[in-house]
């Protein structure tokens with residue numbers, strides 16, 4: 001099988017433009033990835049959020065690394081096909097914030 005079409009990593013200029021504009025997302029130590037933690041009033045709130053994010057992630061064919069404990073959801077975004085951050089992560093982070101709002 002031929003490799004998938006390559007996805008470009010963010011350039012330094014794109015990082016400087018897009019990453020500071022993402023509210024609450026921080027660059028992960030030792031990885032080219034961004035992370036944010038979300039809290040809800042209870043498990044139903046957290047899981048409802050995850051369900052909505054799952055649907056838009058599947059539609060975008062770009063999926064989060066995440067974990068859930070009761071009312072908390074920890075999300076890490078990176079582009080596995082690019083071995084680092086790409087615009088797909090910036091767009092998914094914006095969409096996730098839209099769902100959480």
Ligand SMILES: C[C@H](O)[C@H](O)[C@H]1CNC2=NC(N)=NC(=O)C2=N1
Nearest residue numbers: 061062063064078079080081082
């Ligand atoms: C075949 C499929 O399009 C790819 O494997 C997609 C799926 N979801 C993905 N999600 C993330 N976070 N990174 C990827 O590189 C990626 N690649």
